[in-house]
Amino acid sequence: MALTTRIIQACLLCCITVLLPLKAETALEQLSFSDQLHYYAEHPLRSEEHKARNRYRNPVETLLFFAIEPQHQVLEIWPARGWYTEILAPYLKEQGQLTIAHHRQLQLDMDDDRQRFWARISRQLSERIEQQPEHFGAVKQLAFDPPELLHLGKENQYDRVLSFRNAHLWDQHGLLLQSMQEFFRVLKPGGILGMVEHRASRVSDITSFAAEGYLGEAYIIMVAEAAGFELLDRSEINANPLDSRDHSRGVYSLPPTLAMGSEDRARFLAIGESDRMTLKFIKP
Template sequence: MFRFSRIFTLTALLVSTTATANTALEQAVNNPLRTAEFTQRDQYRNPVATLNFFEVTPQSTVVEISPGAGWYTEILAPMLAADGLYYAAHFPATATGFGQRSRAAFMEKLAANPQYSKVQVTEFAPTPGISIAPAGSADVVLTFRNLHNWYMAGGEDALLTAFSHFYTALKPGGVLGIVEHRLPEAKLSSDWSRSGYMPQSLTIKLAEKASFTFESSSEINANPKDTADHPSGVWTLPPSLRLGEQDREKYLAIGESDRMTLKFRKPLN
């Protein structure tokens, strides 16, 4: 009887904790201070389900890699402010051109609103010598639609370097969450390297080579309408719509890209 009661209590506690985390995620996504343009993309990015899949809770220490204009920052920073910690690993302070402008705009965004006062801004580049967070401190490292940029710039070596930084920052047992534009495996023989899409098989192979354990995948962010063979690659689709008015309605009807959602774990030992 005692053993059954203990199991029941532990199960109830787990269910309660999960429900609390889900509620916190929903509240963060429904934050009225989020940018209106950003919220319009929730239908494609599914933030509640995605962050839940990656085991993000209000108590997590989370590192987001290359947060860009802060789409996920608007969700993660307020949610983690009280009991967690949010590291935004942006372009290095020494970046030039687009990287410099992007980081400056992000810093301006943080300074303009007190809800971002606890954000810890660090640096990331797929090169040696970068520290995205103190070693062994992170529960979760997240990267959204970034792998193709690193691959186009430096191939597999750049991705392996990036994964090495993620591995160093994570606690044993910590989660690496990846969302990326997905290249159909049937197109591996095509000239895909500058399309903005990445093969799921290659992503898993390189993460495992960097000592991560592949745990599971999800179709949360799948889009079967996306054929991944557009004239200007993934940027043909919204939100970029690189072709302008040419076939605009066609690409709006497709929506944002088909995306893999992959969860890896740093081994306990």
Template sequence: MLCACGAAPAGGGADSAAAAAAGAQSAPASATAADTPDPSLDQVLAGAWRTPENMARDPYRHPRETLAFFGIAPGRTVVEITPGGGWYAEILVPWLGAGYVAAIVDPQALPEGRRDYYARSKATLETLFASSPERYGQARVVAYDPAAPVFGPPGSADAVLTFRNVHNWRSSGQAEGMFKGFFDVLKPGGVLGVVEHRAAAAVADDDGSGYVGQDQVIALATAAGFRLDEASEINANPRDTRDHPNGVWTLPPTNRHDEADRAKYQAIGESDRMTLRFVKP
């Protein structure tokens, strides 16, 4: 099942404890930005162009804190992987301008029967960018083949961001190739920022819940050559029991549940999520 959300604590045992910070990094997207909030980001977050539906999710997605944790700032080249409907693009493009790159699946690289979803996703993002050329006109778009993903020239990006996508890549057998592509496009010292629905423990590759074990994501990144710099609980939700009948899609914003259960799932809110910052040595 595809999650077009693409982006957590509550006990994950060893998963929750995994956070290795080995000294300050002189990285293009430095962790020090977390301690120096950018007023221009606050202006963007309050922007009148943001849809009320998107702004209503800020308390769950914590964009200000998440982007600061990843060290994102104007003047850097940032690749967002599969932006979906553009929730983060609506923030990042006005803030970063020409530094923003949207990496989307190239529908033509897929068998004909699998193209429709990605064609619709591509059209949705293009519609957003075309709706306000003065605001989104500087955004760059890179179409990639999931079987051999390339997100730009080698060593050209300061940061790569992915929000709630890893479960899709694991179920389709593409996760290792995606993380290799992230490593290749980043400069030495560049940051990979990952937000993902967090399972309580490891899950099978074909698990249909949408959740992934935190240690499993760390293993994918380290196998590609990354070093875990720090793990954060910014996007944690201890109310999420992770045992819902339709997985993460039971919860907001998808709300795939019986109407009688609406109050129950609204009280839980969005999923418990890991937030991981990796560095390319």
């Protein structure tokens, strides 16, 4: 049955691509939210490398779980190379608004290699958005680099705030709670914070073992609740039971980073991308 469903979806996507010109926005709007997201997830402007990761990142199912609708005001935190941005932006551009919160882009001459890397990646995404306005639309952009650059907009501004695999980075610098509090401030009452994060091995209901890059699910829930959120739901959409989470370089041993180089490369490729929690919080 699952194979049949995938075949039907593939046929539908082929028909959409052939029959719907890119300018036929009204035709796209007649499709269900799910079919619109499928269309953009497989869009010709997405690289083959990005589309190949759909099997691990499950963008359509994930965005439907977070209940993203075309008229929403959506804030995406640290979009990196724009893997989700290139789906969200066209989906929202006619009725809603996408805002992305980058790393600051004025750090290309800094001594910190990591800061220079993220500044360069953010700059590249901004340039791509400017070069492809017909696809991305008018994406708003701001800098988010806590603790100095923490402000994400007006209070009660967004319907959805989304974070994909960022929480471990904030936690490394002791900034997870502060970041969550800012997400809470800018969300509308009833708004949803959607988070996907590398999931650590659970030791008990309240403790876990976290290798590099992984976080405990109970821990993230605890921090979110301390910021004022309530856990609305959780999903296994992005789970990977093949991930043992005990790799020598942690999550970075796995694709797409493959930090171990040629060492155990075939084994890591067979595992695939990390096991991930998918959490949906609501601002009461």
